[in-house]
Amino acid sequence: MPSTDLHLDSDGTRDLTEEQISSDELVDGVLLNVYRDKVRTPDGESSVREWIDHPGASAIVPVFEDGSTILIRQFRYPARRTFLEVPAGKIDRPDEDPADVAARELEEETGWKADTFDHLASSYPCIGYSNEVIHFFLATGLTRGEQDLSDGEFVDVVQMPIEKAIRLAKNGELRDMKTVTALVYAAARLSED
Structure with missing residues (x-):
């Protein structure tokens, strides 16, 4: 079970930031790039995030x-x-x-x-x-x-x-x-x- 004992930001809220450990580009497209990243979650564990890089x-x-x-x-x-x-x-x-x-x-x-x-x-x-x-x-x-x-x-x-x-x-x-x-x-x- 994930820990709820997480670092607090200066305003007293939990710091939920995820830190990138590694990144693999899956698609190098004309409009979009698609990535699969390994991240460190706020409880110190790791997880996978797939995401699309879009220019806006x-x-x-x-x-x-x-x-x-x-x-x-x-x-x-x-x-x-x-x-x-x-x-x-x-x-x-x-x-x-x-x-x-x-x-x-x-x-x-x-x-x-x-x-x-x-x-x-x-x-x-x-x-x-x-x-x-x-x-x-x-x-x-x-x-x-x-x-x-x-x-x-x-x-x-x-x-x-x-x-x-x-x-x-x-x-x-x-x-x-x-x-x-x-x-x-x-x-x-x-x-x-």
């Missing part, structure tokens, strides 16, 4: 002056289904500003540009197996740009009232977690105004 991403909730927003419809191969999602994309370089990623992805995926990207929050969507962080933005001051999809990328742009998108997120009709999270963050920010 930005997700955007664009809001037009008339109160509408844009979502995209896109087929996602791992889930084998089409999802309605907020525009989003990965960070391409470690030093890339998440707001710059948001601006790039909004225009590439939807054909719209924004004057303002208001950072809503940053969250870890898959803490059990990935270090991915998604940075969420509210985009306003929208003007036409030029859609520029990557090879093999197919999306439909869907415009709807922001209230409808938030309702779809809250009642479980949207199944993509980053989209649900983005819309809940946006709803909270918009209710402050």
Whole structure:
């Protein structure tokens, strides 16, 4: 049975930090790397952690002056289904500003540009197996740009009232977690105004 006699942090909570002992790269992918690490647990024992190294991403909730927003419809191969999602994309370089990623992805995926990207929050969507962080933005001051999809990328742009998108997120009709999270963050920010 594991010991409950663990070191306490300065604030009086137990130190639950796990220390890496060794790491084996299982997959060196185009987007993701997968590792199997041996770790020392807080009780001094060892365990195995498999995890995905992800560069991070930005997700955007664009809001037009008339109160509408844009979502995209896109087929996602791992889930084998089409999802309605907020525009989003990965960070391409470690030093890339998440707001710059948001601006790039909004225009590439939807054909719209924004004057303002208001950072809503940053969250870890898959803490059990990935270090991915998604940075969420509210985009306003929208003007036409030029859609520029990557090879093999197919999306439909869907415009709807922001209230409808938030309702779809809250009642479980949207199944993509980053989209649900983005819309809940946006709803909270918009209710402050």
